[in-house]
């Protein structure tokens with residue numbers, strides 16, 4: 107890459123699911139990538155193939171504490187993302203979104219770096235408008251179980267727009283909708299991680315509620331394309347931009363797609379719906395199409411097939427390790443986590 111285009115890029119949360127794919131893409135493009143992560147949910151395995159690259163560096167650091175480095179761009183992805191993970195330590199989740207955003211914005215202000223915030227469709231809460239446009243202000247329960255994440259991310263958006271208005275920081279906000287793919291944490295309790303693990307282990311697929319609630323699932327490579335486009339555009343949209351898929355499906359339909367992708371004949375088991383679980387979610391992608399010329403292109407069946415290959419390799423590794431350890435330790439397990447009430 108020509109020196110002119112080569113940037114020093116900080117990716118916070120770079121050892122997580124989305125962050126590791128983003129780091130990989132930026133390293134391959136020839137940028138100097140600094141991955142900062144406290145390994146709360148991220149794992150070294152996700153970035154292991156990058157450790158030998160001359161243009162990749164890893165730093166263990168918690169972004170709720172100040173960070174002094176020299177960079178040209180910052181992708182702020184650090185934050186647990188699945189309900190099981192972000193509800194485990196709700197205070198730390200909000201601190202990561204709010205104190206983390208202040209520190210990363212302070213860093214951007216001092217260095218003149220462009221900074222992108224990984225926001226979320228959760229800012230819309232249980233939406234009263236469908237599909238969700240960026241102009242909709244949302245319907246969030248501020249004291250519910252999801253609030254530690256939703257309100258933290260909403261406050262981070264406020265900080266981003268005000269560092270832009272008050273200090274002229276070059277900010278971008280991506281409102282990311284449900285994304286799936288290889289390197290999702292198998293125990294994160296998200297619908298794809300759970301259903302994949304269950305289908306491949308021959309267990310019943312757990313569906314919360316009656317399974318008629320909807321989500322639209324975006325494949326990780328498409329999402330990473332969208333993040334990079336949003337960062338790189340020199341004519342940034344004034345408002346946050348929705349990134350995700352607009353192929354809205356019920357959870358029962360998702361379960362059927364997972365069965366097809368894995369060739370499993372497992373049955374479906376209904377479990378109670380967790381509180382404040384949004385009924386319908388699907389983005390209006392007009393802004394991403396108009397401002398970034400971006401829309402997702404990976405068909406669900408193809409994305410799920412790639413994800414199934416990843417989960418099946420992980421399961422094979424775990425069962426190999428557990429066979430080796432059989433006499434010494436209890437059997438290693440990848441049984442899915444649940445945030446559904448029991």
Ligand code: NAD
Nearest residue numbers: 119121122123124144145146147148168169184185187285
């Ligand atoms: P993830 O849990 O796999 O990754 C988050 C990473 O952040 C992990 O590596 C974790 O160790 C790290 N982290 C957490 N707290 C930290 C802290 N205080 N300091 C440093 N590192 C910290 O989650 P993900 O799915 O990759 O999500 C990445 C980002 O995208 C998150 O900000 C999330 O809110 C956002 N997002 C993701 C989705 C999705 O469907 N995956 C949807 C909406 C928004």
Ligand code: UDP
Nearest residue numbers: 171172173174175208209210212213215216
């Ligand atoms: N900060 C940081 N790295 C930097 C610059 C700032 O982590 O390179 C943090 C620091 O903790 C600071 C916060 O960002 O408190 C906000 O910075 P800002 O300049 O907006 O405010 P102030 O320094 O006045 O608190």
Ligand code: UDP
Nearest residue numbers: 189295296297298300312313314319357383
């Ligand atoms: N869900 C489910 N079975 C599971 C895990 C999740 O039916 O094993 C449901 C969950 O109740 C929600 C949807 O799938 O309605 C998406 O859940 P996920 O945790 O993946 O994402 P989020 O709720 O944050 O959109």
